[in-house]
């Protein structure tokens with residue numbers, strides 16, 4: 001007898017927050033803030049509020065007109081294609097900056113699809129000497145003494161959201177100033193984000209570290225002060241480690257790398273579970289397809305979602321609550337917590353139908369159930385060569401004329 005449990009997710013929001021907190025009593029962090037409620041309806045409200053023209057002018061500012069769409073895109077409440085089409089139709093050429101950022105998301109995902117689990121190890125030798133110190137409690141507990149970095153960590157822990165520019169500054173500080181192992185930091189960061197996504201997250205950390213870019217990313221005080229409106233520097237009383245010219249910082253932080261190889265972070269394979277001879281079909285709803293509008297939701301099979309510890313055991317409480325909002329809104333999805341194999345066996349499922357994903361953990365888990373993979377519509381219907389997948393600029397050179405052709 002296993003321990004998987006069927007959940008009765010309450011439809012009332014407050015009860016749902018309590019319920020998830022009780023079921024996942026080991027999950028850390030505060031409750032999900034109401035402005036981050038999960039589900040397609042919330043995602044559509046955010047989409048309708050997008051001002052792509054203003055975004056193009058001020059997205060790098062911490063209080064700029066950013067969209068907050070990432071958790072909804074990450075969990076499939078909205079698709080990348082529909083968001084792209086919406087921006088293109090409503091804003092035309094004025095929306096080009098936002099469309100390019102959406103293409104970054106597609107780019108990282110294409111790299112994941114192509115490279116598989118290789119994205120969890122260094123993609124290229126680092127271009128500067130990086131080191132592999134453990135991630136300290138001071139960083140994780142917002143206790144470095146730097147109001148900016150501690151402020152970003154507080155936002156991460158409190159809301160599960162950090163502005164893109166702050167993510168870049170923070171990653172650069174952690175990897176290049178504190179010399180921390182980018183992989184440990186990336187794992188920790190991803191676990192606390194509502195939009196936590198292995199492709200966008202781990203590959204961005206590698207981009208900052210220079211293991212998937214031609215140079216390291218770094219910044220100085222002037223840059224941070226400008227784009228934050230000076231709000232952190234105003235209260236800072238410590239010697240600022242960023243207060244220098246780029247030349248001086250580069251000389252202080254970087255020595256040329258002698259590494260000609262890449263550091264590998266082996267992933268443990270899951271133990272293979274037994275096959276079976278059941279006949280029934282089911283739709284396996286995974287965490288990238290949480291929308292009643294997903295085309296698989298129209299199929300006449302039971303739909304099953306499992307909070308499987310292998311996939312979401314590291315998530316913060318508010319991420320679990322976000323996902324509970326999503327599955328609650330989908331209405332006809334059976335929700336379980338526990339081991340997916342056990343759940344599907346108990347339901348007598350022979351074959352699962354699900355949405356294609358680069359997440360090889362999901363593929364491993366579903367392997368005993370002869371999975372059929374529904375392809376995800378591509379952002380642009382063209383084959384991207386391996387060479388183009390090495391850098392966003394090369395990818396963009398190819399897809400930009402196709403995506404923007406009719407503007």
Ligand SMILES: Cc1cc2nc3c(=O)[nH]c(=O)nc-3n(C[C@H](O)[C@H](O)[C@H](O)COP(=O)(O)OP(=O)(O)OC[C@H]3O[C@@H](n4cnc5c(N)ncnc54)[C@H](O)[C@@H]3O)c2cc1C
Pocket residue numbers: 059065066067068069070071073074101102104105106108162163164165167168171190193195196197198200201202204205
């Ligand atoms: C170190 C680091 C870690 C990151 N981790 C994640 C992650 O786990 N999940 C995640 O979704 N994004 C991640 N990003 C990318 C980016 O920071 C977020 O997608 C973005 O900040 C989300 O906020 P938004 O929706 O308001 O973005 P907006 O600026 O409003 O952009 C709109 C959309 O475009 C896409 N986008 C924008 N910038 C990027 C980018 N640099 N890379 C990829 N897509 C982008 C996102 O889908 C985003 O929702 C990371 C970036 C860095 C530097």
